[in-house]
Amino acid sequence: MTGYGALAEVYEWLISDAKLAPAESAASFDDVLGLLPSDAHVLDCSCGTGQLAVGLAGRGIQVVATDASDAMVRRTAELSEEFGASVRTVRASWEELPEHFEDGTFDMVFCVGNSLHHAEGARGRGAALESMSRLLRRGGRLVLTSRTWELVRSRGSRLDISDRLVRRNGRDAVVVYRWEIAPRWEEEHHIEIAIAQVDATGSVAVHSELLSCWPYRHEELEAELHRAGLRTEASTFDGAAENYLVVASKA
Known part of the structure; x- marks a missing residue:
């Protein structure tokens, strides 16, 4: 994983206007959030500067935000305090997640912001997806966004x-x-x-x-999700579009 030490301090310049406010960031995932139970536990495991995590907490969802970057976790904690949101923050890489949380803890895991390509090759992606899958309860969902590599x-x-x-x-x-x-x-x-x-x-x-x-083809991601015990429910993949979203459930 890479550090995001220098960019963490100015990361808001990389976030689109439409997702800069925490409420708007959460609203961009309304379709999948409607699938959550009323007492949902959610993990944002590539939290960045915290817009999504804080937006979810603002809806009364129990949220944990993790990132491999110390600076990103600090900025998420600062944003949470600014908005008076209840967000637990933990510095952890994807592979380290099972050291911090029990299997089946979460109803939904977000891995968004086009972050998965920072996992080191096929082995790193597989390990990351396996960790995310372990933390999902049966029937829980992984929500992932990706560049169209x-x-x-x-x-x-x-x-x-x-x-x-x-x-x-x-x-x-x-x-x-x-x-x-x-x-x-x-x-x-x-x-x-x-x-x-x-x-x-x-x-x-x-x-x-x-x-x-480390880039990957769409079909590689689909196969890696399947090997991690996840079944793709929805995908917006379009070879001509810059980004896509995948929603996969744990069997």
Whole structure:
């Protein structure tokens, strides 16, 4: 897993306007949240800066938020305090989750924000999905979002510079992605993300981080979910779309 140490402090510039507010972040998953029992226990195991976890807690759902990044967990705790939300935060990688929670603890596990590609290759993804599956009760669901890596790889190595300023907390920034696409699918790829903040005087402060990722095909993910004891109930996969969502239930 990668650290998200530098980016954690400016991560809100990477979140879309539509999901920046915790309530709106939770609302984007209304379809699956309607499947939860009234006394649901939910795990957000790639919590980032906490928008989803805090939004879920705001609905009265019992929420635990975990992330492999200490900085992300800290920011989630800070957001929870800001909104007066009851969210338990734990720093844990996916593989470490069973050390913190008993099997069958949760009714739903979220692994969103296109995070699974940070698991190291097929072995790492399999271990991560197995951990998530173990923590689900029978009939519980994993909700996962992913980049469409078939599309990402087809574009090759490149530099993507946002065509507009993003305003957060009264400051503007330009977001830049630099993609290093390896020759083969199974090799380590890299994404360097830079957030160039511009202040009122015109000065620029750049926060950047080089992140490792291991892409996968949609059909590989489907097979790995099945091996982890999960059955796909719904998928929005479209080879022409940038991202997709998968909902898989534990048999």
